[in-house]
Amino acid sequence: MIELLNTLRYKSEGPDIDFKSAQYRFNGATELDKSEMLKDILAIANSWRDSTGYILLGFKDQRPHPAEVVGIRDNIDDAQIQQFINGKVKPKLTFRYEEHLYEGKTVGVITIPKQKRPFYLANAYGKIKSNVVYVRRGSSTDEAEPTEIAAMVNDDSGRGDIRLGLTLIAPNNEALPSTFARTYLEFTEEFPDYKKARKPSNPFEFRADSIMERDNSYFWREYAEYMKVDEALIAVQFLLLNQSGVQLTNAKLEVVIDALDDQRFQLLEASEVPTMPKPQWNFADRLATPPYVLTSQNSSLLIDDENESKPVVHVRFGSLLPGEQGRSETLAIVPQGIGRLRLRMRILGGEIATPIEEEHFLEATGESQSLDFEGFRQFVQRKLASSKLRTTE
Template sequence: MTNDEQLERLRYKGEGADLDFKQAQYRFIGCSDHEKSELLKDILAMANAYRDGPGYILVGFKDQTPHPAEVVGISSEHIDDASLQQFVNSKVQPKLDFRYEERLFDGKTVAVIVIPKQQRPFYLTKDYGKLGKSVVYVRRGSSTDEASPSEVAKMGRDDTEKGRPRIELSIEDEQNRPLPNSFELTFIRFDNDGLPDYENNVRMNVGGVVHTMPSPVPVNRHYWRDGADYHSVLSRLIQARLSLTNRSDFSLSDAKLEVTCITPDGGQVVMMRAGHLPKEPDSRDRSLFRVTPAAFQHLNERITVDDRGSESVCHVRLGNLLPGETGRAQDDLAILPTGPGGYKLRVRILAGEINYPIVEEHTMEVSGPVREMGFKNLKGLMLAKYRKGNAASSSAATRADEKALE
């Protein structure tokens, strides 16, 4: 799906061989062949255009060159992608790869047609509407014309000579070393329902009688549960650093990685951005100052994890890659195996110039004990951080937390 950042960038780009603005929606449903052929012609012309990356037809945008295109939206009929795919590919040779989508942008409904760079030329198998059989329509600049026989021959030669994309995928750990194929981890499991709320009571001696009362300082009542989550995640964490180098003689546009982690038994593996891993818990209540990743969802993140389906999918957007250029994911990928066993990291590589996704896999054998822990074990884990390296510390906050833990 085309994101807001891409559409905003295209708004500021003038019409050309790879971009066409259309103010009004195309006539399609229940219309005559003559009317529908206008849409078909524009798709064919864009598909045959001389360009290095994908072509875009943006509907609901008013061209205002030299100013950014105005978003006017579409309010008429809505077109279904499946119906348009069937319509185009029942009349065009060879099979044309494209995508149609309708979405909200700048508060208005717009339509986007994306046509990846692919083997040309495309043409009709028979006359349709105002279009002729075997005529190759091509977009030149901001206009559409019929290609000459020499142009048609050159299209085939150019695309053949360009060759297949050559890419190099790198999967490393957080130390920039090749990601190992075997890991020794510990799988800690807590009964979170059996963990109490955290309380930091104050003891006061009044007239020889010790009274216990709640601390006047607000505390994090989820401290124990946060600690259990933190330690169970940290003990089974695998971090992967992903990058892609374009070894082709041409640019790759809209390069993207889709990452999944597969288990032999089909179980789901949790994946997330390393920056979204749970932080070491604080016994003090900092909820008023806590900033969660959700607060930044309005920003266009270039690495996201979609866990709504049967398996989590990590999407890494790398953008356009020049020949020889390396694109790196903006954050490491955190992989959390569910237990010992074999795992397979599968990466699908996509770009406007890659007709079919390139798939690479990295196998991992994970071993290690599974430990069931209770509240007493958890307190021992969390107390260890104060005892290790803090023997000489006299911080009041440290002493208070250590006393509370004991």
């Protein structure tokens, strides 16, 4: 929300945004006062716009400069506003009200997605007439003409309720199972530097490999980290299908994972998953490959781990046309022991007034192994022998 407010305050008032320097008079207010909020919400809901509309409370418009943050003093509960608005407006209007701390001050945000119009009151209330369609034009509110109302109905004839399908899959496009048998490795000692056994060198013999290659002294430690992740990894991708008759804009998924049995786990983006290390550094390879790769800042899957105990996975799908499907990059879940995991997911979008919440459960089974260096080498040898056996079968 902070990101959104940073953007909106630089916009000018128009059919999709209205700045209010003070909170609406609501609690204990007269019908005339409360009708101010009602009229503004109706006008934004009926306005001609391409995306979600907003009424920002606690912001003072000072064009051409960004809106000044002045804050609000009085608090209003969303449930009260919902009951008040939808007890009077026809048909039912989808919106939400939230209060946030922004730049040290409390501000209010009324979010109104695009939806079927027109909206009106069956009975007069305060300064609002019955059966009149109010619409926002530019930064002002006016009564819509009959031809304009007809155009609203025609323009929104294909617009329906937002219907979405969220699916979790494996990277190979198969359905994600609910149970995963894995091996969870722990190491009981610091592994030594790697040194390749070599024959005594002939001082009169020229060897190109001695110049081009150097031992990777970190190999055993890197290999241990690679195996620890590879043996326990659960790879997940998210598919979001827009099953509605209207485009969904700014589609986003938020995922929080809970360890239901108090086991530890790690979350990694696909680019962070370790790859199999090499025992030697090859000088020619290092010349051919950059020492680092800049990752895109517009990745569709990002892990926000500022709160280490509850990292949040953010998946951005952008805009999805009716029938279109968005697919995320891979999320690597790395349990460090057996136990159940709960994925709490929230789907957000420009046309969704209240986030859609879903849950998915996974169970990590298998065995844990504590290995010293020699035990790890034996473990690797068994894995390699098993892999060769499967290849020859």
